[in-house]
Every structure is written in structure tokens, then in C-alpha cells.
Amino acid sequence: MPGASQPVGRRERNKQLKLDRITAAAHELFAERGIDEVTTQQIADKADIGTGTLFLYAKTKGELLLLVQNSLYAEALERGRADAENIPETLDAVMAIVRPVVECNRTQVDNGRVYLREMVFGDPAEPHHHEALTITGQTEQAVTAVLRRDARVSEADAATTARVVSAVMFLAMAASVNVAASVDEILRDIREQIAVLLRR
Incomplete structure (x- = not known):
């Protein structure tokens, strides 16, 4: 059917899920402690990803x-x-x-x-x-x-x-x-x- 949107592939869904986890983890930690008291490692741990993966979504x-x-x-x-x-x-x-x-x-x-x-x-x-x-x-x-x-x-x-x-x-x-x-x-x-x- 022309004009119908293509379904989102598994890879894109996985990327979005990781981004959502990172965003939620960073939001919670920043709100609790403030940016100066939170490390990228803590955010990665809370999002259950590696720091290398984290830096693919945000470098700092x-x-x-x-x-x-x-x-x-x-x-x-x-x-x-x-x-x-x-x-x-x-x-x-x-x-x-x-x-x-x-x-x-x-x-x-x-x-x-x-x-x-x-x-x-x-x-x-x-x-x-x-x-x-x-x-x-x-x-x-x-x-x-x-x-x-x-x-x-x-x-x-x-x-x-x-x-x-x-x-x-x-x-x-x-x-x-x-x-x-x-x-x-x-x-x-x-x-x-x-x-x-x-x-x-």
C-alpha cells in the first residue's frame, strides 16, 4: 500500500530501548544527586549497558x-x-x-x-x-x-x-x-x- 509507514526494524527498536533506558537512568540519578555527583559509569550501570555503548548516545x-x-x-x-x-x-x-x-x-x-x-x-x-x-x-x-x-x-x-x-x-x-x-x-x-x- 503506497504511503504506508514501514515497520521499525529490530535494530532500531533495540537502539530506542537503550536510549530510553539511558534517559531514564540519567534522569533519575541527576534528579537525586545533581549532575556533579553522578558519573557516567553510574548511569551506564543503572541503564544496564556498557560505558562504550553509553558514549554512542552521548559523549559527555x-x-x-x-x-x-x-x-x-x-x-x-x-x-x-x-x-x-x-x-x-x-x-x-x-x-x-x-x-x-x-x-x-x-x-x-x-x-x-x-x-x-x-x-x-x-x-x-x-x-x-x-x-x-x-x-x-x-x-x-x-x-x-x-x-x-x-x-x-x-x-x-x-x-x-x-x-x-x-x-x-x-x-x-x-x-x-x-x-x-x-x-x-x-x-x-x-x-x-x-x-x-x-x-x-
């Missing part, structure tokens, strides 16, 4: 963190987009997008900060880094869409403003001075900066 611990966190960030962004759709006020709608991303980042503070560092300084051609940057771009697109609700705001201005919002959010989450800050404190800081930006 940072890439493993990206593998785990990317799906969590993508889910957070989708929640934020859905919430923003029902909020007419621009600042509140932007913050509806920002909130779940910040909450995701602060679930385990050290992991969140390392994730941001890996995203910025990692190789953008590496698939997990590329995916993280794609999520950042999607976040900016979601903010752009909110800003474009105002017909007076051009596409170019909305996109530029969204990039500034992204930078504000990134710095608030990554800054050393905010290591001990609560989610609400970080969100309040972000909101104050975005409010000034939107008043221009």
Missing part, C-alpha cells in the same frame, strides 16, 4: 543532561504556550510562557544552571545541543506570537523583543547571585525587566 555528562532536560523543557514550553493563549494582557501572557520554563530550570538548581551553560557553550552541531537551541528558538517564537497580537508591533520588533526576553530569562536563571533565589523571586525579577521593555 553534559550531553546526557541535555538529553534528559530537553524533553522536560519542551513540555514546559508547551504548557506555557497553552496557558498564554487564554491570557489577553501581553505581559501576563509572556509570563505564562516564561513561568513553566523557569520552574523546570529550578527543579534541580545545579542541573538547570549546567543545562544553560551546556546550551550556550556546547557544539551546536551536536544533536542534543541543537535540540536545546531549537527549544530556545521555539520559546522566542511563542513570545513573538504574543507580542504580535498588538497590530502596532511589527514582526521584526516582536522577534527582537522576544530575543531580549529570552536573554533576560536566561540570565536570571543562570546568574550566580540567583543560586539561592526561589522560583517566585526569579519570576518577579524577570517580570520587572520585561515590564520596562514592553513600556518602551
Whole structure:
């Protein structure tokens, strides 16, 4: 039958099962102990694979963190987009997008900060880094869409403003001075900066 999808072969299924085990093991260990307290050997042992096999899926611990966190960030962004759709006020709608991303980042503070560092300084051609940057771009697109609700705001201005919002959010989450800050404190800081930006 033309157009019917081909069944996934055994080799591909096995690869996906290994990737799922690696992701689950890394997620559990990183959540329990934080990235700095977990070794790749521990992740491999928990996933019941050899370290050589582990490195076929992620070359470093940072890439493993990206593998785990990317799906969590993508889910957070989708929640934020859905919430923003029902909020007419621009600042509140932007913050509806920002909130779940910040909450995701602060679930385990050290992991969140390392994730941001890996995203910025990692190789953008590496698939997990590329995916993280794609999520950042999607976040900016979601903010752009909110800003474009105002017909007076051009596409170019909305996109530029969204990039500034992204930078504000990134710095608030990554800054050393905010290591001990609560989610609400970080969100309040972000909101104050975005409010000034939107008043221009």
C-alpha cells in the first residue's frame, strides 16, 4: 500500500530501548544527586549497558543532561504556550510562557544552571545541543506570537523583543547571585525587566 509507514526494524527498536533506558537512568540519578555527583559509569550501570555503548548516545555528562532536560523543557514550553493563549494582557501572557520554563530550570538548581551553560557553550552541531537551541528558538517564537497580537508591533520588533526576553530569562536563571533565589523571586525579577521593555 503506497504511503504506508514501514515497520521499525529490530535494530532500531533495540537502539530506542537503550536510549530510553539511558534517559531514564540519567534522569533519575541527576534528579537525586545533581549532575556533579553522578558519573557516567553510574548511569551506564543503572541503564544496564556498557560505558562504550553509553558514549554512542552521548559523549559527555553534559550531553546526557541535555538529553534528559530537553524533553522536560519542551513540555514546559508547551504548557506555557497553552496557558498564554487564554491570557489577553501581553505581559501576563509572556509570563505564562516564561513561568513553566523557569520552574523546570529550578527543579534541580545545579542541573538547570549546567543545562544553560551546556546550551550556550556546547557544539551546536551536536544533536542534543541543537535540540536545546531549537527549544530556545521555539520559546522566542511563542513570545513573538504574543507580542504580535498588538497590530502596532511589527514582526521584526516582536522577534527582537522576544530575543531580549529570552536573554533576560536566561540570565536570571543562570546568574550566580540567583543560586539561592526561589522560583517566585526569579519570576518577579524577570517580570520587572520585561515590564520596562514592553513600556518602551
